[in-house]
Amino acid sequence: MKNVVIVGGGILGLSCTYYLQTSGSAHVTLLEAGTFAAATTSQAAALLTRARSDVNDGLMVDESHRMIKHFEHTFQQTFMHRNGCIHIANQGDSFQQELAALQMHQQQGKQRGIESYWLNAKEIQQQLPWLHIKNESLALFYPDDGHADPYLLANFYRQAAKQAGAALHQGIRVKQLLESGNRVVGVRSESNHDWLADAVIIAAGPWSSILAAQHQVKLAMAPIRSHYWITDNHNLLQPDHAMAISPTSKAYFRSENKGLLFGVRDSQTCIADPKELPLSQQDIHNHRFEQDEKGWLALEENWQSLIDICPLLETAQLNHYINGISSYTPDGLPLLGPCDQWRNLFFATGCSGAGIAWSGGIGRLLSEQVLAQKPFVNEGRYALNRFEQHFDTVDPMDENFRQQCARARSDKKTG
Template identity: 20%
Template sequence: MGSVDVVIVGAGVIGAACAEALSAAGQRVLVLDRGSPTGGTTAAGEGNVLVSDKEPGPELELAQESRRYWPLLLASLREELGAKLAEAEWDAKGGLVVALGETDATALAGFAETQRAAGVDARVISVDEVREREPHLTDGIRAAVYYPEDAQLQPVLAASALLSAVRARGGAVRGGVAVTGVGTDASGAVSSVNTSDGAISCRAVVNACGPWAGEFARAAGAPIAVLPRRGMVLVTAPLPDVVRHKVYDADYVGATVSGDADLQTSTVVESTRAGTVLIGSSRQRVGFDETIRVEVLRELARKAVGLFPVLGNVPVMRAYGGFRPYTPDHLPVIGADPRLPGLWHATGHEGAGIGLAAATGRLLADQFLGRESVLDPEPFRVDRPALLEGATA
């Protein structure tokens, strides 16, 4: 492919969603990834599409719009591509947040109340209903909130479906191509990207590099504070109907919004369509260290058994880890970089990228094309202090 309108750097679910939205609007799109498309952070995700874990504010609004749009987008892709290419294992299973102690129970009820005020369907349910929904949960549950809007999909399949649409519309997706910087024209605007395969002419580039977005932004001459945050997941052998919803302990919300670099774990348990059970979650800022830490896995297993005692004798097939793109103020960055015309960013979603991808792609495309958006882009702007000051700290 010669000259294109937009080069998307990063072929994970965020880059794929941006590419899909731009190609749907008629833009000539090229998606590049230094590794295998969908093989980075997206492949290490659990596929969560959640509203239950987000405080009222811009990220929750992005999540609500994405939750509304994901099934519509997948339906349109099935019509365009056929069921096989558009299969993403969408499962509107609902989420269950539980508290094991009285203090957590009080906090959970208060959190649910604030979410309901923001339009989230958050239903406080009795312990008896908890038992009906999840018969294998521990008897120690003190309170629970059911979130019928929570859903799950298979992240690699979802990203692959989005990229298939890009190809079907005449765009291209190439793996094994490293983007090392950008070229500019006489006015100082982006005119090309420099890659391991040579320069490619374009009029815009989207930084969708996930945890590596900070590195790419520096290479482009417009640094932003996006850092990697390591997470680990255990995968059990296939089981019968043991876990029916996404179930997590109330302390999970606190872990997602914490900026602490030290290890944090919280109990998250859910099944997949294949019958395996995914056990998380951990958060730790260790750079790009890929070491599998046994102590982290033990902590995840111990907490999961505390929630679902039946898992105590279930074999673990494997463990995997990945890096999430973390920003100091815990908000994604979605939009144009005012320091370099033609440079756009779509990153910083940390562990919520799968769920936020559909709305992120639309929000970026709306801004790129000058269309009115259903979401206010202002909170996600590139030049907010936390992103720029943190980049030079």
């Protein structure tokens, strides 16, 4: 039986706890500085989309869908809204390119047994009467996709892990790792309590970089702004409408009851310095980026293409603006697994705006890695050291490197 300490009780720490504790081969102690799932996890729009061009990424998301079904069955509560997701190739200059990407996603999905089918412009319009769809546009529809409250999902990982015997602690901030030779042997809290462990997983969200840097591990990620808006209720919107992703408009849409939740991929490089991240969970919710405090620049930049596809935005009242932090890597894929410098030290972070959708896959992979089992995906794709040949400097404390990470967000095309 391995003793594992996990630092950070967001959705990723909780998911790792669940998989390891239910494996029967580990006892997990989870240490969370604040309260569970109250940091970036609670900010997510939580689109659980399965269109991926790589089979490994697809399997990661499929695992989350499998877990959600499992929790719905175990806890007798349906919490995922399975309204489907419509990926639109808009008539226009980039139509062929967008279509080719969708065809590739469909091909990929078929290998994983994922159902998707084509909609013509009329069919898209019927499903989403609040969008303006040009006659020659096409879309790929994933009927089983949807969204789920990220706080609830995290809480189900927590409940199931607790039932299986994991020790879950809130209000305990880890201040350092305990080293012995080239091994990590545990962690020390701010109140100088030590927890010894056979393996330690850092799943501390955007704060992971600071903890890692204290032990000479340079994580290839940066805290980048993610944000979205929610409109007031509108008579064209229904809670059961499918989600929509439009690469031309760099936007995604989903209904939030009878309002519209939408996000844009903007070119403002709103990057935080990891050393200046607010310490408390509450302050992360109040954090604003000086360059574009309320997101108006991002909206302005994309306004024309947004109202071209979604004319109701011209008159809708914007009721909420949610501005948060995601940890982006230069290729938009997470940082998962062991680090080269220290034995027994693992990371589950850098999830580039997709940590909710990937949570099941990440928990499963980390559990397999810690227990030295055969991984269900190609772990090298997410390895911590994969950028070393491509960049002169890989260092979250380096401003130029952080800019490279920001590019992964502005180039992002899927949900």
